[in-house]
Amino acid sequence: MAFDIDDELPDRESARQFYQKYDPKEVLGKGLSSVVRKCVEKGTGKEYACKIMEFNDDNDETRDATLREIQILKLVGGHPNIIDIIASFETPNYVFIVMELCPHGELFDYLTKVVRLSEKRTRQIMSSILAGVQHLHSYHVVHRDLKPENILMDSTMNVKITDLGFAAQVTDNVSLHDLFGTPGYMAPELLRCSQSDEEGLGYGLPVDLWACGVILYTLLSGLPPFWHRKQHLMFRMIMEGRYSMTGSEWDDVSETAKDLIRHLLVIDPDERYTAAQALQHSFFISERTRRIDFMPKRTLKAHIILVWSIYRLRTLHYRPQPIRGKDLLENPYRFKSYRKMIDSTAFLLYGHWIKKDEHRNQNRATLFQTTEKSVLVRHEQRSHDRQNSS
Numbered sequence: 605m606a607f608d609i610d611d612e613l614p615d616r617e618s619a620r621q622f623y624q625k626y627d628p629k630e631v632l633g634k635g636l637s638s639v640v641r642k643c644v645e646k647g648t649g650k651e652y653a654c655k656i657m658e659f660n661d662d663n664d665e666t667r668d669a670t671l672r673e674i675q676i677l678k679l680v681g682g683h684p685n686i687i688d689i690i691a692s693f694e695t696p697n698y699v700f701i702v703m704e705l706c707p708h709g710e711l712f713d714y715l716t717k718v719v720r721l722s723e724k725r726t727r728q729i730m731s732s733i734l735a736g737v738q739h740l741h742s743y744h745v746v747h748r749d750l751k752p753e754n755i756l757m758d759s760t761m762n763v764k765i766t767d768l769g770f771a772a773q774v775t776d777n778v779s780l781h782d783l784f785g786t787p788g789y790m791a792p793e794l795l796r797c798s799q800s801d802e803e804g805l806g807y808g809l810p811v812d813l814w815a816c817g818v819i820l821y822t823l824l825s826g827l828p829p830f831w832h833r834k835q836h837l838m839f840r841m842i843m844e845g846r847y848s849m850t851g852s853e854w855d856d857v858s859e860t861a862k863d864l865i866r867h868l869l870v871i872d873p874d875e876r877y878t879a880a881q882a883l884q885h886s887f888f889i890s891e892r893t894r895r896i897d898f899m900p901k902r903t904l905k906a907h908i909i910l911v912w913s914i915y916r917l918r919t920l921h922y923r924p925q926p927i928r929g930k931d932l933l934e935n936p937y938r939f940k941s942y943r944k945m946i947d948s949t950a951f952l953l954y955g956h957w958i959k960k961d962e963h964r965n966q967n968r969a970t971l972f973q974t975t976e977k978s979v980l981v982r983h984e985q986r987s988h989d990r991q992n993s994s
Contacts, residue, residue, distance in 0.1 A: 613628055614656070614697070618697060619693065619700065622654075625691070628641050628654060629641060629644060630642055637666060638658075639655075641656065652702050653703050654703070656699075656700055657698065659697055660697070673768050680739060680740055680743050685732045687703050687704060687756065687766040689701060690704065703766070707759050711756070720826035721824065723824070723857065730823070733819065734883050736763075737879045741809045741812070744774050745771055746771065746773075747765065748780075749767065749771075750789060750816065751788075751819065754766055774808050779806020781805075783798040785815075788818065789819075790814075791811040791842075792842055792843045792845065792871050810876050813868055813878065814869065814876065816879075820868065824854075825857070826853060849865065863887070
């Protein structure tokens with residue numbers, strides 16, 4: 605029986621080692637066969653997250669998968685974008701995995717709140733995810749279930765790849781054939797492998813880069829690239845690589861970002877970008893700080909003074925004018941700060957006129973007209989002359 609979110613905690617006698625060091629607190633989340641609780645280390649008062657798995661005699665396979673997850677976490681630990689394992693405890697009926705706490709929760713929840721991200725924020729998040737994937741792949745570990753739900757955000761909003769329950773180590777000569785993952789993030793070769801009995805077919809590390817492409821697409825547009833209410837049609841879209849980057853949500857997305865997506869959502873895994881290649885794409889390179897050959901201190905100081913002097917001279921004209929009380933009373937509109945305040949207030953009060961009279965070709969500039977147009981002046985002068993002549 606799986607450990608339920610409302611069940612009592614494991615008894616203290618059977619999990620003595622865990623209770624001696626940690627004090628379990630409230631539930632943070634629930635998986636298919638696990639519960640994640642906040643826990644406090646008794647000696648230091650530090651807060652962590654603890655994943656608690658319960659087993660019975662019939663699910664040795666699940667226990668083996670959990671122990672394999674612990675082994676992989678210890679293998680790849682120490683990277684800033686992969687969840688750190690602090691400790692683990694095993695009893696006949698339970699396994700406890702104590703990990704670092706990420707108080708800002710899942711990337712999925714963050715994306716739900718903001719719907720879509722700017723390219724700048726997307727760049728920050730994706731560079732961290734790809735760095736974590738590159739680290740996993742350096743140990744020949746394939747995650748197999750990368751998605752926003754399995755990416756957490758720590759106290760500084762730094763992303764952490766978590767939930768390596770489906771992760772596996774591969775070698776260069778051996779491919780995987782098991783069907784693991786979440787449908788919308790599965791790569792074409794994984795789906796082909798599950799639908800064919802051919803021995804030559806298989807998949808490996810590139811499936812994680814396909815998932816990165818799906819995540820990148822979703823962060824920028826707020827929509828998944830492959831979705832259909834009928835799953836078999838969605839799988840067909842994935843296997844054919846059919847997705848679109850048109851529509852209003854893509855109007856403000858740069859061609860550079862779209863190009864990176866095209867290099868990640870590639871049907872042929874041999875042609876798909878690796879994590880290292882993706883990180884070298886211009887989507888990331890263009891925003892990185894360039895390496896500077898520093899000059900000697902005196903020369904550098906002189907250049908800084910020169911640049912600052914030129915800046916002061918060029919911006920002198922745009923510096924705010926000194927305001928005297930008499931001038932302000934006579935003509936407050938001449939001062940930029942007051943002019944902006946007056947204009948915004950005028951539009952707030954009379955903006956509804958513009959909406960009502962759009963058919964008269966009016967625009968918001970009409971509200972801020974402070975001098976009569978020359979055409980109107982001439983027209984009034986002619987009317988005045990006609991009246992005098994008659």
